[in-house]
Amino acid sequence: MLIGLTGKPNVGKSTMFKAITLQDVAIANYPFTTIDPNKGYGFVKVEDVGPEFNVKSNPRNGFIKDKYRFVPIEIIDIAGLVPGAHEGKGLGNKFLDDVRQADLLIHVVDISGSTNAEGQYLGPGNYDPSNDIIWYEEEINWWFFNIIKKNLEKNIRKIKNEHLELDKELAKLISGLNIKEYHISKSFKDLNINNDDYDILDDDNKLFQLASTIRKNSKPIIIAANRIDINIDIAKNNLKKLKEKFPDKIIIPTSGYAELILKELDKKGKIYYIPGDNHFKIIGDLNDKEKKAIEFIKEKILLEFNSTGVQDILNYSVFDLLKYVAIFPGGIDSLADKEGRILPDCFLMPPGSTVLDFANRIHSDLAKNFIKAIDVRTKKMLGKDYILKNRDIIQIIANA
Numbered sequence: 505m506l507i508g509l510t511g512k513p514n515v516g517k518s519t520m521f522k523a524i525t526l527q528d529v530a531i532a533n534y535p536f537t538t539i540d541p542n543k544g545y546g547f548v549k550v551e552d553v554g555p556e557f558n559v560k561s562n563p564r565n566g567f568i569k570d571k572y573r574f575v576p577i578e579i580i581d582i583a584g585l586v587p588g589a590h591e592g593k594g595l596g597n598k599f600l601d602d603v604r605q606a607d608l609l610i611h612v613v614d615i616s617g618s619t620n621a622e623g624q625y626l627g628p629g630n631y632d633p634s635n636d637i638i639w640y641e642e643e644i645n646w647w648f649f650n651i652i653k654k655n656l657e658k659n660i661r662k663i664k665n666e667h668l669e670l671d672k673e674l675a676k677l678i679s680g681l682n683i684k685e686y687h688i689s690k691s692f693k694d695l696n697i698n699n700d701d702y703d704i705l706d707d708d709n710k711l712f713q714l715a716s717t718i719r720k721n722s723k724p725i726i727i728a729a730n731r732i733d734i735n736i737d738i739a740k741n742n743l744k745k746l747k748e749k750f751p752d753k754i755i756i757p758t759s760g761y762a763e764l765i766l767k768e769l770d771k772k773g774k775i776y777y778i779p780g781d782n783h784f785k786i787i788g789d790l791n792d793k794e795k796k797a798i799e800f801i802k803e804k805i806l807l808e809f810n811s812t813g814v815q816d817i818l819n820y821s822v823f824d825l826l827k828y829v830a831i832f833p834g835g836i837d838s839l840a841d842k843e844g845r846i847l848p849d850c851f852l853m854p855p856g857s858t859v860l861d862f863a864n865r866i867h868s869d870l871a872k873n874f875i876k877a878i879d880v881r882t883k884k885m886l887g888k889d890y891i892l893k894n895r896d897i898i899q900i901i902a903n904a
């Protein structure tokens with residue numbers, strides 16, 4: 505699972521990345537601070553299953569905090585994109601190649617309206633962030649279109665002459681964008697395109713439409729209405745306008761700044777904060793500056809918006825939008841592995857994954873020698889085609 509943080513320059517992508525990963529990265533109030541991508545691990549928040557069995561889980565990856573299990577996902581923060589990037593404006597869109605493998609893009613928007621399309625600072629309320637939503641999506645779609653077109657051009661003759669199936673060929677040609685055959689077949693269905701509609705290969709308008717649909721199906725975009733803390737009234741007003749203008753888009757208000765402060769103070773042992781919560785506890789000595797900052801965060805962010813939004817957007821992305829499920833390997837006799845680690849793993853599986861897919865994810869031998877599976881909660885037997893549900897605990901039994 506890889507999630508890309510993208511958007512125009514100077515909107516807080518790297519700050520959010522730092523808040524998510526706690527990695528030290530360059531942050532500054534001017535455009536194009538980030539050029540080389542930052543890559544690291546963030547975590548989705550899952551209610552752990554250990555408490556149901558009165559045991560304390562001991563994750564191999566990620567961590568436990570209170571009743572939650574934080575399961576790692578990869579995050580990448582890339583250089584800013586400006587309108588016209590596909591024609592070479594700004595840094596162009598070559599760096600978008602850094603997010604080729606992403607399963608989803610978080611579009612970080614400056615909801616305070618302080619920065620123009622190029623990321624230059626104008627002061628709060630001086631730019632309409634809804635513009636960004638429109639051109640950004642177009643740029644991403646252009647990026648897809650250009651890759652698809654370039655690859656198709658090289659293969660167009662062969663596809664036509666040999667009467668090859670368009671969806672399969674396309675899937676092969678653009679597999680480097682982490683696009684699966686089902687993304688393409690769904691897009692064909694959405695647009696009513698058949699596998700032998702070779703004409704679309706010569707029609708740039710239709711091809712752009714197809715590229716945009718494949719993009720939407722394979723790399724959905726979720727919007728982080730970021731920097732809500734800069735001016736709460738402007739942020740709320742802009743947020744309302746954005747939601748009215750784009751009723752179909754998922755827009756989550758965020759403050760990377762607030763999340764970063766809370767996470768850092770938690771790490772220092774000065775507060776106890778569970779990412780995503782709407783509250784924290786002071787447990788150490790805070791200096792005046794820290795006190796002021798968290799008082800503001802409490803009053804203006806947590807009370808007004810119910811969280812900093814950063815954990816919410818990750819969870820929403822993985823579980824609501826991509827519809828992944830978190831699955832725990834376990835056994836009806838023991839929840840520990842050979843080394844005595846209790847509930848050591850939690851795997852994120854794509855929607856529609858079966859028990860056999862899960863066996864394969866743990867080890868290909870388990871899938872090869874699969875006999876049966878057991879639902880550890882109910883102790884019922886499951887066939888290999890059982891579709892996994894979120895927070896299932898599954899025991900796989902295979903021939904040794």
Ligand SMILES: Nc1nc2c(ncn2[C@@H]2O[C@H](COP(=O)(O)OP(=O)(O)OP(=O)(O)O)[C@@H](O)[C@H]2O)c(=O)[nH]1
Pocket residue numbers: 512513514515516517518519520530531532533534535536537538539582583584730731732733734758759760761762
């Ligand atoms: N108040 C506030 N400021 C923020 C927030 N996020 C980022 N900033 C500030 O916005 C400026 C840009 O932040 P960055 O994280 O470097 O932005 P970026 O999008 O990575 O910028 P580029 O790498 O140049 O594209 C810095 O001055 C940050 O301190 C936020 O949530 N609230």
Ligand SMILES: [Mg+2]
Pocket residue numbers: 517518519530537538582
């Ligand atoms: Mg940056």
